[in-house]
Amino acid sequence: MSVSQSMRAVRITGHGGPEVLEVAEVPVPVPRTGEVLVQVGAVALNNTDLWTRQGAYGRPGDPQALSGWRGPVDFPRIQGADVAGRVVAVGPRVAESVLGRRVVVDPALYDSEGPDAHPVGLMGSERDGGYAEYVTSPVERAHDVTGSALTDDQLATLPTAYGTALGMIERGRLRQGETALVSGASGGVGLALVQLARARGARVLALSSGPKIDAVRAAGAHAVVDRSGNVAEQIRAAAPDGVDVALDVVAGELVQEGLPLLREGGRWVVAGALGGYDVAFDVRRIYLHNAQVIGSSMHTPAHFDLLMGMARRAEVQPVVAATYPLEQAARAQEELARRGHVGKIVLHP
Template identity: 55%
Template sequence: MVLTRFGGPEVLELRDVASPEPGPGEVVVDVAAVSLNNTDVWTRAGAYGTTEPAGWLGPIDFPRVQGADVCGHVARIGEGVSEDLLGQRVLIDPVVRYSDGPERLVESVLGSEVDGGYAEQVVVRADRVHDVTGSPLSDEQLACLPISYGTATGMLERANVGSGETILVTGASGGVGLALVGLAAARGARVIALSSRDKAAAVQEAGADVVVDRGGGDVGEQLADLVPAGLDAVADVVGGGLVAVAMPHVRPGGRWVVAGAVSGPVIELDLRQLYLRSISLLGSTMHTPEQFEVLVSAARAGQVRPVVARTFPLEEVRAAHEEFERREHVGKLVLQP
């Protein structure tokens, strides 16, 4: 399924294209499952542009095959790649290129700057595939992990969330939110999740100790009752007006880590809430290679249990995008080539 231009789901077209060939240090992976993300629909729409339509990291070369979250099997290898990889079930790190420097920032992503997994095959660097042959998770569950769970792992690592702490997860029924709930609970944290009432049961099943109904009255008052001593951390993918509402309920020395702004990127914030109480405000984009290794280890051991909301055949990707944008599902939507 090829992205032909910026626009609605209709700009995705089914085409026959040449099978990819691996170059030196590369492998070709037969795609078993590929999941959808916010980045897919926003990139398709050009929603990252401020004045002109643009992809996540800038201009997009069309036609482009989207799809960053890929689980599959290594089918062919390029020069210099170990034959041991052939036939392995693998999870792909979707970051094609990390920057050098003290913070390994993301510079290029599968399905954005290079062709991704909305296809029967994808070619990637051999050092980006991780063996998950023995994982108890299904191909569809594994395909849920890279972007959402990678982002969630990066957030929790950067905020240093540990056992016994209380964390608020915003947007808890979404892909990253649900990942945060499960991963934070697995670390032994007390998880307070912010979600709609109709999705509360699914969020609680994923590991939340308490679900706060975002439409059930003053969120600040609910937090004051639940955590009178204050939150140790907030993992935020919502942004918008929630920041001003919830920031007063973070304890002195607490952490607020943000990796999204689905309710709005521009906020009002009384800076005294930060500096007078020494609260850390942290930005987090996806994951580092080391953080992805942490996630892969958890997947191999079956310590994460991603929720697959629904699967679609690849040729129905337009319908999958439409369902994703309705945001009525809990968990991940997965394509099966």
């Protein structure tokens, strides 16, 4: 297949507001040994795009430091972790049989080779991502979804949001018949948690507010708690026997309020801090009840394999809230930051 020499891409030139996103004409990346070149069909936005652009991740011992996901960002950096597209070229030592395959790219950079490896970097942060017409990927991270009934837009929503959600569910050992509490349930990860926990056979109790409540219920929540009211009281009423697993992307005061609502041996899984990262709680609520607080960052290769199996069988139906052309990435990020939507925002290169 013939591939042009240059492409349009959107990259950040430093940390800052939407103004640091620039549309540029750049060389098409050349796949190295063991890599493929993917023509991007769709790329989904995530909160991590905003936080990487803002430098909002902090560093160990210095929470206010401007930093990317795992440290300093090498500018200029093409953003975008979530890519669905087609393989159009291969690097050395990659079989040509993968050419033309429809793929979803696992955006994680892992610390080792095994199925339980930890993500220590992310496409769009630690390496160039998919806000572009083309992106390279290690061949083992380009998962074949050629036969999936899902659209490219839907497939692009999966890697970060659904990968993070499935990682939380797996690390929290959520089982059929258990009660799961999902915070931030109308967001990308939150809606994925509702769908995946429901698919696992859990009873899903979701936190949301206002006009988004109906959409969260439609995604599969058995009960919705309105976070504008007394949250702890509503959770107690909806789950009088307590919560088995909290799947939390909000943190902040919710951790303090919610820990006493866990059942014996309950698990509180945290994968975000939308409500604040500086948390105080009564440690007796953990050790007296054999509870666990579990940190969860993205997914492992094994989790991603599970997710891609679900994608091939179209076992989840991701919600696409809006689509934009690549050149309007700044506008799309501003809409993401307003949090007025339900589902995922997708760019079309």
